[in-house]
Amino acid sequence: MDDIFGVPLPLLFGQLLLGLINGAFYALLSLGLAVIFGLLNIINFTHGAQFMMGAFVAWMLLNWAGIGYFAALLIVPLLVGLTGVVIEKLMISRLYKLDHLYGLLLTFGLALIIEGLFRNYFGSSGLPYGIPPALSGATDLGFMFMPNYRGWVVIASVVVCLATWLVIEKTKLGAYLRAATERADLVQAFGVNVPRMITLTYGAGVGLAALAGVLAAPIYSVNPNMGSNFIITVFAVVVIGGMGSIGGSIVTGFGLGVVEGLTRVFYPEASATVIFVIMAIVLLVRPAGLFGRA
């Protein structure tokens, strides 16, 4: 029992773990996109750039201010989320009365600006961000050795996803949020400050992207293109899952990560495109997405 279909087990488990890691980032990023989309009705194209900013700000905190990984997990989402608040206040809030496509175009332009600025100052070669000592090393799981940091990323991502889900589905704040998604005008009539809620929601979604960036920093090299490579796949994930439900985007994110990992084992040539092929099939069978409402 050392192999399945001729594939050695360690290889299979290794790729499954890699798939779970990618899935963790798909889930975190599509979750942020879904939160933003729910209330603002825009697709945040800047999401990839904000993910990249998260990784860079963590790097800057470490190298310029000596602030380590665990503090960065808390500080970076706040800092980057704050830039999101500013962007929403200054620009995005002007577009709510227009076609939603303008929101997409604006955030695409912002993504170009942010990525260009980082490329100017840091080059495109990538910077190293070490794994924090507390999470280095590996654990013997009996059937494979798992690098501790990778296990941590999966666990942290699951916890953050569940926490977000709980906040939105089970708290009073979440109830306001869901109500405003349905009928913003009525919620406003009940005395809730909806514009402020929208601003903070955008900031929170951006914060989630930045948090994903900090988690990603020790795994991928910190470089200005890391976000745009990810975000297009995440868009496909979002189309597959449908934006209707928060839980749906979490499940789809992890699931597709695993599928991608398995493809890398059994048919490596297709690993880059498998998610897009799945997207095409889902569009044929369920155009609204697996968890979406038509």
Next chain:
Amino acid sequence: MAGAQDLALPAGSGTVPTTLFGFSRAQAVAFVVLVAAIAVAPMFLYPIYLMKVMCFALFACAFNLLLGYVGLLSFGHAAYFGMGGYIGAHAAKVMGLSPELAIIAGGIVAAGLGAPFGWLAIRRAGIYFAMITLALAQMVFFFANQAPFTGGEDGIQQVPRGRLFGAISLAPDLAMYAVVAAVFLLGFLLVFRIVHSPFGQVLKAIRDNEPRAISLGYRVEHYKLLAFTLSAALSGVAGATKAIVFGIATLTDVHWSMSGEVVLMTLLGGMGTVFGPVAGALVIITMQNYLAPFGAWVTIIQGVIFVACVLAFRRGIVGELGRLLRVQL
């Protein structure tokens, strides 16, 4: 159809006599200026640069057919432009086809790619449509990166310009220039003709009020799909022409940033205007030429133009010009 066209004109412009192709008088004047500029420009400016502008202008016109007249924002048009380029380069270099056949082949294959992609994408509208087209184009990018015939990172290099109809050598820049000008003007007139045909009127009806178009009995998905395929085909023609001019087809042209560039050209020039995409392509390519030494600043400035257009300049250059002159351009 002239009646419907007059209705769309701003009040005060009176009765507009339609001329050849259904141009209004202002459009006819603008078109004559455009043709004259194309004829005279190579005496003053570098022909290669002008050819690049015309290739991208055709690309942007093809894109505008979809965004400006059906209201569908495709974020994956690089797939058709880039694939057209690969096919054109492959046909001219490996298969030894003459340039006009290579360009046509690029258009046909791009149409063949656009039809199934469009068929998938029009199942959703709005931002989903944009995300789906982007994801499908990314699939084409990965394919181009791996497929043997595209040459991966190297692309297809040293593509011969060949002989037009097997007789006229296109190696001299001015001969090539004449061909590119002919392709561009034909494509431009074709888009104009499509937009102002009964078919084009239905497209605009779909853009302005889709439920009403459906209730009037139009099979809107057929119209959308045909518009998408036509747009993809013309994008492929533009890509193939560019590949023949420069003798190279690379991954740059299938990358998502190229999809963004054509959106920017159309937005800046004025979406839904006939001449807007041409103006947008001219400005963006000129800017890229002059700012090339500054590297990443080109991307930053493009981003700034995007933001400025969306926030304060949604009519675009030609749209604003038309508003000032009270004509439809």
